[in-house]
Amino acid sequence: xxxxxxxxxxxxxxxxxxxxxxxxxxxxxxxxxxxxxxxxxxxxxxxxxxxxxxxxxxxxxxxxxxxxxxxxxxxxxxxxxxxxxxxxxxxxxxxxxxxxxxxxxxxxxxxxxxxxxxxxxxxxxxxxxxxxxxxxxxxxxxxxxxxxxxxxxxxxxxxxxxxxxxxxxxxxxxxxxxxxxxxxxxxxxxxxxxxxxxxxxxxxxxxxxxxxxxxxxxxxxxxxxxxxxxxxxxxxxxxxxxxxxxxxxxxxxxxxxxxxxxxxxxxxxxxxxxxxxxxxxxxxxxxxxxxxxxxxxxxxxxxxxxxxxxxxxxxxxxxxxxxxxxxxxxxxxxxxxxxxxxxxxxxxxxxxxxxxxxxxx
Amino acid sequence: xxxxxxxxxxxxxxxxxxxxxxxxxxxxxxxxxxxxxxxxxxxxxxxxxxxxxxxxxxxxxxxxxxxxxxxxxxxxxxxxxxxxxxxxxxxxxxxxxxxxxxxxxxxxxxxxxx
Numbered sequence: 001x002x003x004x005x006x007x008x009x010x011x012x013x014x015x016x017x018x019x020x021x022x023x024x025x026x027x028x029x030x031x032x033x034x035x036x037x038x039x040x041x042x043x044x045x046x047x048x049x050x051x052x053x054x055x056x057x058x059x060x061x062x063x064x065x066x067x068x069x070x071x072x073x074x075x076x077x078x079x080x081x082x083x084x085x086x087x088x089x090x091x092x093x094x095x096x097x098x099x100x101x102x103x104x105x106x107x108x109x110x111x112x113x114x115x116x117x118x119x120x121x122x123x124x125x126x127x128x129x130x131x132x133x134x135x136x137x138x139x140x141x142x143x144x145x146x147x148x149x150x151x152x153x154x155x156x157x158x159x160x161x162x163x164x165x166x167x168x169x170x171x172x173x174x175x176x177x178x179x180x181x182x183x184x185x186x187x188x189x190x191x192x193x194x195x196x197x198x199x200x201x202x203x204x205x206x207x208x209x210x211x212x213x214x215x216x217x218x219x220x221x222x223x224x225x226x227x228x229x230x231x232x233x234x235x236x237x238x239x240x241x242x243x244x245x246x247x248x249x250x251x252x253x254x255x256x257x258x259x260x261x262x263x264x265x266x267x268x269x270x271x272x273x274x275x276x277x278x279x280x281x282x283x284x285x286x287x288x289x290x291x292x293x294x295x296x297x298x299x300x301x302x303x304x305x306x307x308x309x310x311x312x313x314x315x316x317x318x319x320x321x322x323x324x325x326x327x328x329x330x331x332x333x334x335x336x337x338x339x340x341x342x343x344x345x346x347x348x349x350x351x352x353x354x355x356x357x358x359x360x361x
Numbered sequence: 362x363x364x365x366x367x368x369x370x371x372x373x374x375x376x377x378x379x380x381x382x383x384x385x386x387x388x389x390x391x392x393x394x395x396x397x398x399x400x401x402x403x404x405x406x407x408x409x410x411x412x413x414x415x416x417x418x419x420x421x422x423x424x425x426x427x428x429x430x431x432x433x434x435x436x437x438x439x440x441x442x443x444x445x446x447x448x449x450x451x452x453x454x455x456x457x458x459x460x461x462x463x464x465x466x467x468x469x470x471x472x473x474x475x
Contacts (some may be wrong), residue, residue, distance in 0.1 A: 199422020
């Protein structure tokens with residue numbers, strides 16, 4: 001498991017914000033009441049030390065809150081018992097809890113994040129903290145063990161949630177009956193948005209995996225969409241749209257934009273050919289391999305593009321004796337890329353029609 | 362050779378969440394700073410050596426299920442890149458050494474291109 005944020009200087013500093021792990025995130029998300037022990041053995045100030053000793057032995061605990069008529073008044077721990085014994089031997093076992101308990105109460109609220117409890121553990125070196133409810137009454141106790149267990153359970157739930165999502169989605173095509181069922185995913189890609197570059201492709205890859213697609217197919221789709229997505233970001237004036245139509249036996253992906261168009265598609269398909277400007281090449285794009293990678297990944301590829309084309313405008317002057325000519329090229333009207341993936345019978349997203357259900361990679 | 366041994370032998374800094382690197386055995390190595398070349402050339406579960414450190418390396422590594430990205434020449438990524446890598450479960454490693462040296466050392470350790 002990832003390291004817990006126990007030391008104060010490691011936490012809550014901006015510089016560290018980029019290094020937040022899932023366990024640390026959970027330390028902020030999980031509340032004390034979700035992980036604390038509720039069924040707590042308590043004693044009163046009038047309980048005899050000998051009875052506390054017996055309680056600790058029988059319940060295998062090392063401390064207990066002291067409660068006086070619903071009011072939390074202290075804590076008694078095994079260390080306090082040792083102190084009582086040291087003071088005057090066995091006779092002190094007849095003394096009361098009130099003579100030896102600790103009245104300095106270190107508490108956390110039921111609604112605090114467990115990060116607050118972790119901070120208190122680090123600061124006080126205590127083994128357990130008292131948990132109080134909104135009225136200040138004892139609601140439970142919390143130990144580091146409770147926190148570790150709570151975090152592990154939450155991480156396990158994360159994994160199970162993903163498995164459950166995957167399980168539900170993987171039955172979509174058999175649960176919904178129609179003559180032809182398809183699932184359509186749409187994404188808009190903003191121009192020059194390098195920060196989110198690859199978001200659509202990774203979401204599409206995840207969706208396919210959840211639907212039960214073969215990992216190799218999900219990866220091929222991911223790579224092809226990534227290249228198309230980056231093309232929209234780099235070249236399309238206004239960005240563009242990605243539409244994924246998923247059917248049990250095929251996946252068809254349309255990528256459309258209203259950008260400048262591709263002047264010579266065959267040239268653009270040549271490995272190494274790129275029109276990317278230098279500042280974009282510095283980021284590692286513009287290798288001229290994008291369309292090549294798409295070609296390698298898909299089962300069928302169709303590119304339609306309307307680039308800028310010559311246009312001659314003629315207007316008559318002086319009684320049609322002379323003509324005024326202007327040559328303004330008509331602007332490009334965008335590109336439409338259609339990528340198709342055909343799923344073999346044993347890869348079908350519809351389970352009952354497939355032969356090798358849990359197909360290996 | 363496990364990723365843990367590679368991290369130790371090359372003295373790499375782990376920028377992302379610690380995992381059980383002893384359980385990861387990279388399938389091969391690929392070095393390039395051009396993302397589309399990596400898309401074409403890197404192996405599934407392989408290592409990628411690059412001096413690029415911007416956010417798109419995470420997308421590429423995630424799509425290719427790479428074992429780890431070794432960022433060279435101390436080209437430290439921004440915190441949001443590391444955050445995204447953690448979300449996508451991509452391991453980022455950092456070294457002050459240049460790409461050539463890293464590739465050479467990996468070759469000496471017996472890792473071939475895969």
